[in-house]
Amino acid sequence: MTDKVDKILDDELLAKLKDDLLRKRAEILATSTGTRPLPASMDVNSRQGDLADQASGNNEVHIQLKLKQTDAKILQAIEEALHRMERGVYAICRDCGDPIAPARLEAIPWTRVCISCKQKQTA
Numbered sequence: 001m002t003d004k005v006d007k008i009l010d011d012e013l014l015a016k017l018k019d020d021l022l023r024k025r026a027e028i029l030a031t032s033t034g035t036r037p038l039p040a041s042m043d044v045n046s047r048q049g050d051l052a053d054q055a056s057g058n059n060e061v062h063i064q065l066k067l068k069q070t071d072a073k074i075l076q077a078i079e080e081a082l083h084r085m086e087r088g089v090y091a092i093c094r095d096c097g098d099p100i101a102p103a104r105l106e107a108i109p110w111t112r113v114c115i116s117c118k119q120k121q122t123a
Protein backbone atom coordinates (compact mmCIF):
# COMPACT_ATOMS: atom_id res chain seq x y z
CA MET A 1 0.00 0.00 0.00
CA THR A 2 1.16 3.49 -0.74
CA ASP A 3 0.88 6.41 1.64
CA LYS A 4 0.64 8.78 -1.31
CA VAL A 5 -3.06 8.18 -1.80
CA ASP A 6 -3.62 11.83 -2.58
CA LYS A 7 -1.39 11.54 -5.62
CA ILE A 8 -3.55 9.10 -7.55
CA LEU A 9 -4.71 12.14 -9.45
CA ASP A 10 -2.37 14.79 -10.69
CA ASP A 11 -2.86 18.25 -9.27
CA GLU A 12 -4.26 19.61 -12.48
CA LEU A 13 -7.03 17.01 -12.68
CA LEU A 14 -7.74 17.35 -8.98
CA ALA A 15 -8.16 21.10 -9.37
CA LYS A 16 -10.47 20.57 -12.35
CA LEU A 17 -12.61 18.07 -10.44
CA LYS A 18 -12.83 20.39 -7.46
CA ASP A 19 -13.94 23.14 -9.79
CA ASP A 20 -16.58 20.81 -11.25
CA LEU A 21 -17.82 19.94 -7.76
CA LEU A 22 -18.07 23.58 -6.70
CA ARG A 23 -19.83 24.53 -9.92
CA LYS A 24 -22.32 21.67 -9.63
CA ARG A 25 -23.00 22.56 -6.02
CA ALA A 26 -23.67 26.18 -6.97
CA GLU A 27 -25.91 24.98 -9.79
CA ILE A 28 -28.04 22.83 -7.49
CA LEU A 29 -28.28 25.55 -4.89
CA ALA A 30 -29.21 28.08 -7.55
CA THR A 31 -31.90 25.81 -8.91
CA SER A 32 -33.34 25.27 -5.46
CA THR A 33 -33.30 28.87 -4.36
CA GLY A 34 -33.91 30.63 -7.66
CA THR A 35 -30.73 32.65 -7.32
CA ARG A 36 -27.88 32.65 -9.77
CA PRO A 37 -24.72 30.61 -9.16
CA LEU A 38 -21.95 32.35 -7.27
CA PRO A 39 -19.06 33.51 -9.42
CA ALA A 40 -16.39 30.84 -9.48
CA SER A 41 -13.90 33.23 -7.91
CA MET A 42 -15.94 33.28 -4.71
CA ASP A 43 -15.98 29.51 -4.48
CA VAL A 44 -12.23 29.19 -4.79
CA ASN A 45 -11.86 30.63 -1.30
CA SER A 46 -14.44 28.27 0.17
CA ARG A 47 -12.09 27.38 3.03
CA GLN A 48 -12.71 30.83 4.43
CA GLY A 49 -16.42 30.30 3.99
CA ASP A 50 -16.58 27.40 6.42
CA LEU A 51 -17.53 29.52 9.40
CA ALA A 52 -20.16 31.37 7.44
CA ASP A 53 -21.54 28.06 6.21
CA GLN A 54 -21.91 26.77 9.74
CA ALA A 55 -23.56 29.99 10.85
CA SER A 56 -26.20 29.59 8.15
CA GLY A 57 -26.85 25.96 9.03
CA ASN A 58 -30.54 26.55 9.60
CA ASN A 59 -30.90 28.05 6.17
CA GLU A 60 -29.23 25.04 4.62
CA VAL A 61 -31.71 22.66 6.18
CA HIS A 62 -34.50 24.81 4.88
CA ILE A 63 -33.01 24.82 1.38
CA GLN A 64 -32.50 21.07 1.38
CA LEU A 65 -36.16 20.48 2.16
CA LYS A 66 -37.02 22.28 -1.03
CA LEU A 67 -34.59 20.30 -3.13
CA LYS A 68 -35.64 17.41 -5.22
CA GLN A 69 -34.57 14.16 -3.61
CA THR A 70 -31.88 13.45 -6.20
CA ASP A 71 -30.45 16.95 -6.03
CA ALA A 72 -30.26 16.71 -2.26
CA LYS A 73 -28.40 13.42 -2.53
CA ILE A 74 -25.96 14.80 -5.08
CA LEU A 75 -25.43 17.89 -2.95
CA GLN A 76 -24.60 15.70 0.05
CA ALA A 77 -22.23 13.63 -2.07
CA ILE A 78 -20.54 16.80 -3.35
CA GLU A 79 -19.99 18.06 0.21
CA GLU A 80 -18.48 14.71 1.16
CA ALA A 81 -16.24 14.71 -1.91
CA LEU A 82 -14.95 18.18 -1.05
CA HIS A 83 -14.19 17.04 2.50
CA ARG A 84 -12.36 13.99 1.17
CA MET A 85 -10.28 16.27 -1.05
CA GLU A 86 -9.26 18.31 1.99
CA ARG A 87 -8.27 15.16 3.86
CA GLY A 88 -6.36 13.85 0.85
CA VAL A 89 -8.47 10.70 0.49
CA TYR A 90 -10.42 11.76 -2.57
CA ALA A 91 -10.51 9.14 -5.37
CA ILE A 92 -10.37 6.27 -2.87
CA CYS A 93 -13.27 3.87 -3.02
CA ARG A 94 -15.34 4.01 0.18
CA ASP A 95 -16.11 0.30 0.02
CA CYS A 96 -12.92 -1.46 -1.08
CA GLY A 97 -10.25 1.23 -0.64
CA ASP A 98 -8.99 0.93 -4.20
CA PRO A 99 -8.34 4.00 -6.32
CA ILE A 100 -11.28 5.18 -8.38
CA ALA A 101 -10.46 5.51 -12.09
CA PRO A 102 -9.89 9.15 -13.14
CA ALA A 103 -12.26 8.68 -16.10
CA ARG A 104 -15.04 7.72 -13.69
CA LEU A 105 -14.29 10.75 -11.52
CA GLU A 106 -14.43 13.01 -14.53
CA ALA A 107 -17.88 11.66 -15.35
CA ILE A 108 -19.15 11.75 -11.74
CA PRO A 109 -16.74 13.78 -9.59
CA TRP A 110 -18.82 13.21 -6.44
CA THR A 111 -18.85 9.42 -6.68
CA ARG A 112 -17.94 7.55 -3.48
CA VAL A 113 -17.16 4.12 -4.89
CA CYS A 114 -15.18 2.57 -7.73
CA ILE A 115 -16.93 1.11 -10.76
CA SER A 116 -16.77 -2.50 -9.59
CA CYS A 117 -18.31 -1.67 -6.20
CA LYS A 118 -20.97 0.39 -7.96
CA GLN A 119 -21.80 -2.57 -10.16
CA LYS A 120 -22.07 -4.81 -7.10
CA GLN A 121 -24.50 -2.33 -5.54
CA THR A 122 -26.84 -2.24 -8.50
CA ALA A 123 -26.54 -5.90 -9.43
Ligand SMILES: [Zn+2]
Binding pocket: 093, 094, 095, 096, 097, 098, 113, 114, 115, 116, 117, 118
Ligand atom coordinates in the same frame (compact mmCIF):
# COMPACT_ATOMS: atom_id res chain seq x y z
ZN1 LIG B 1 -14.48 -0.29 -4.71
